[in-house]
Structure formats: structure tokens, C-alpha cells
Amino acid sequence: MEAAAEGTTTIDPRLAARAERRDLLTLGIEEEYLLVDAVEPRGVETVEAVLDEVPEEMRASVQHEYMRSQIEVASPPQLELLGLYEAMTKLRTGLADAAERAGSRLVTAGCGPAAGPNTRLVDKPRYHQMRERFGDLSPGQGLCGTHVHVSIPDEETGVRVLNHLRPWLPVLQAATANSPLFGGRDTGYASWRSMMWERWPTVGPTPYLQSFDHYSTLIADLEASGAMLDEGMLYWYARLSANYPTVEIRMGDVTPTLDDAMLLAALARALVATLLNEVRDGIDAPDVAHPLLMAAHWRAAKGRSWNGTATRSW
Amino acid sequence: MTILSDRLRTRGTGAARQRALLAKGVPVAGVVDWLARTTRGETERDENLS
Numbered sequence: 001m002e003a004a005a006e007g008t009t010t011i012d013p014r015l016a017a018r019a020e021r022r023d024l025l026t027l028g029i030e031e032e033y034l035l036v037d038a039v040e041p042r043g044v045e046t047v048e049a050v051l052d053e054v055p056e057e058m059r060a061s062v063q064h065e066y067m068r069s070q071i072e073v074a075s076p077p078q079l080e081l082l083g084l085y086e087a088m089t090k091l092r093t094g095l096a097d098a099a100e101r102a103g104s105r106l107v108t109a110g111c112g113p114a115a116g117p118n119t120r121l122v123d124k125p126r127y128h129q130m131r132e133r134f135g136d137l138s139p140g141q142g143l144c145g146t147h148v149h150v151s152i153p154d155e156e157t158g159v160r161v162l163n164h165l166r167p168w169l170p171v172l173q174a175a176t177a178n179s180p181l182f183g184g185r186d187t188g189y190a191s192w193r194s195m196m197w198e199r200w201p202t203v204g205p206t207p208y209l210q211s212f213d214h215y216s217t218l219i220a221d222l223e224a225s226g227a228m229l230d231e232g233m234l235y236w237y238a239r240l241s242a243n244y245p246t247v248e249i250r251m252g253d254v255t256p257t258l259d260d261a262m263l264l265a266a267l268a269r270a271l272v273a274t275l276l277n278e279v280r281d282g283i284d285a286p287d288v289a290h291p292l293l294m295a296a297h298w299r300a301a302k303g304r305s306w307n308g309t310a311t312r313s314w
Numbered sequence: 315m316t317i318l319s320d321r322l323r324t325r326g327t328g329a330a331r332q333r334a335l336l337a338k339g340v341p342v343a344g345v346v347d348w349l350a351r352t353t354r355g356e357t358e359r360d361e362n363l364s
Contacts, residue, residue, distance in 0.1 A: 033353070041346035089355065096354045105350040113332070113349070114342050178328025184342050190329035256328040256352040263318035270315070303329055 011077050019079055026077040026151040027269050031254050032144035034107040035069045042116025043069035043141025049102035058094050066127055069119035070142035081262055088258055110179025110193030110253030112141035137199045144254040148268040149246035155212040158240045158247050162206050163285035164275040165238045169251050170296035176252030176264055177303055190303025191253050201227040205293040206236040
């Protein structure tokens with residue numbers, strides 16, 4: 001639940017030039033984490049204390065999330081997976097150390113596994129405004145996801161990539177499922193966070209888009225409807241970043257290991273690179289019906305314990 | 315990427331690994347402890363939950 005859009009920011013020109021020379025797309029990750037008590041497994045409201053303990057060199061990469069028992073990091077954009085892995089290792093380790101100095105632990109789970117009281121919102125006007133308008137849609141200790149940013153050449157191309165991405169995202173969601181427990185019990189879902197997250201009015205598969213103008217019009221209409229405060233609340237499973245020249249793939253739980261996160265990042269970039277070729281070759285994206293995408297995302301969240309039969313009708 | 319996908323296949327998703335711990339009798343508090351240690355990369359080398 002990021003801050004309001006502040007206008008598009010460019011990627012460092014030197015990195016962009018290297019990406020161009022090497023024909024690679026830039027890659028970045030945002031991860032949201034739970035803060036739990038040092039002894040008990042319940043969420044604790046230590047985000048301010050943890051931020052106070054974050055080393056200065058990491059500070060620009062760390063920020064609040066929605067609840068006081070959550071915290072978020074964002075990697076700098078990278079060209080190489082190894083660079084991303086090293087950056088994220090430093091962030092995870094540095095933040096885990098900061099959390100311990102603040103009397104808590106950093107936990108990668110999509111939602112709070114253990115029973116415990118609901119924690120409070122971060123004390124920011126935006127979050128209070130969200131609670132006032134949308135009510136208690138995210139009870140518990142916080143919902144934590146992973147967002148992958150992959151660079152795109154321009155917004156019009158990005159919209160076409162979003163269309164092509166639609167049927168692939170349930171697979172990535174299934175691979176990142178990491179929230180079977182909530183409030184101390186097994187929910188019967190591999191990703192219970194996905195089910196809780198769906199309650200927000202703009203969460204769901206990206207619609208099939210005609211153009212960037214269509215995308216922009218939908219955002220304006222959604223804002224006008226009251227279903228989101230601003231573009232920062234556009235929670236489609238893939239979208240154009242409001243702040244960077246990237247597509248943002250954002251349906252996955254935060255994953256326990258960095259290996260899992262790197263796999264998601266690698267697959268996301270490979271997918272976008274492949275789909276960019278399809279866009280350049282003039283191949284139309286399959287217009288998969290929204291209910292079928294919803295069904296596929298539900299199956300991804302349910303996980304292996306579901307024994308239904310797969311169908312394909314597009 | 316092949317190595318990463320092999321690791322996911324042998325270890326299972328985070329959800330599967332949490333459930334594997336529960337199936338071994340680890341309580342929810344132990345699962346949270348595993349998640350905290352895994353977040354730091356401490357369980358990477360020695361776990362074999364598949």
C-alpha cells in the first residue's frame with residue numbers, strides 16, 4: 001500500500017545505457033515483511049523502533065507499510081540477478097539486525113501465521129483516510145507481498161505487455177504462495193493473503209486494455225468512483241508503475257528465501273522480455289475472460305490441496 | 315534460473331514448507347521461528363524438507 005504517485009522517475013541514465021548495450025531489461029524488487037515479537041510469534045508494533053535502528057546507508061531503501069507491524073524494502077534497479085541477490089541479501093540481513101536491536105524479528109510470511117491481537121495502522125493521514133473510506137479490509141497484523149519491476153520502453157508498449165501478462169500471472173502466484181497459516185490455524189489455502197487481499201475494490205487481474213489512453217481513463221474513472229484514493233491504490237496484479245518506467249508484477253506473497261524471490265524476478269523479466277518480442281511482432285494478446293482469470297488466481301491461492309480438473313477455454 | 319527452479323521444486327513453495335513443518339509436529343511458533351531464520355538466510359544450507 002504505497003504512497004501516492006509522485007510522477008514518473010527515470011532510471012539512472014548510466015544503468016539505462018548499460019541495459020541498452022547489453023539488451024537487458026532492468027529489474028527491481030520490493031518486499032514487505034512482518035515484525036513479530038522476539039519471544040512470542042505474534043505481530044508487534046515496532047516499525048518506528050526498527051526504522052530508528054536502520055543503518056543510514058540502508059535508509060533510502062526502507063519505508064513504512066500499512067500496519068505498525070510491517071516494514072518494506074525496495075532494491076535499487078539492477079541488470080544482473082547476482083546484483084539483485086546481493087542487494088536484497090544486504091537489505092534482508094540489515095533489516096533483520098535492525099529488527100532484533102528493536103526487540104523484534106523480521107518474518108517473511110504473506111500474513112500473520114500466529115494468533116495475536118490486530119495491530120494498528122501506521123499513523124499517517126493517508127492510511128487513516130484509507131481506513132475511514134474502506135473500513136477494516138485487512139484485519140490481522142498485515143498482508144505482505146513481493147512486487148517485481150521490469151523496465152519497459154514506453155507506456156503504450158507497457159500496456160500491451162500487461163495484456164500479454166494476464167494469463168501467466170496465476171502461475172507466478174502459485175510459485176510464491178507463502179501464507180497457509182493465519183491467526184494460528186491452517187486456512188486450507190496456500191496463499192491466504194491472496195484471499196484477504198482480494199477484498200480491496202481494485203485488487204484483481206489487470207483488465208484487457210485497448211491503449212495507454214484506455215488505461216489512464218480507467219484510473220481516472222476508478223478514482224472518481226471512490227474505489228481508490230489515487231493511482232497508488234491501483235492494485236491490479238500487474239500495472240504500469242506510477243513512479244518508474246516499469247511494469248510492476250505484484251500478485252505474489254513475500255517468499256521465505258531469497259532464492260524464491262530471485263526465481264520470481266528471473267521469471268518475471270524473462271516473461272516480459274518474451275512478451276516484448278510478441279508485441280514487436282504484432283502478436284495480439286489472448287483476451288482471456290475475466291472469470292477464468294479469477295478462477296486461475298483462486299486455484300493458485302488454494303494450492304495443491306485442490307483436486308479439481310483444469311480447463312482451457314480461450 | 316534452472317538452479318532456482320530446481321530448488322523450488324525440491325523444497326516446495328513457502329506454503330508447502332510451512333505445512334511440512336506442521337506435519338512434523340512443529341507448532342506454529344516454531345514455524346514463525348523457521349520463517350524468521352529463513353528470512354536471514356540461516357536455514358538455506360541445512361534444511362531438507364522435501
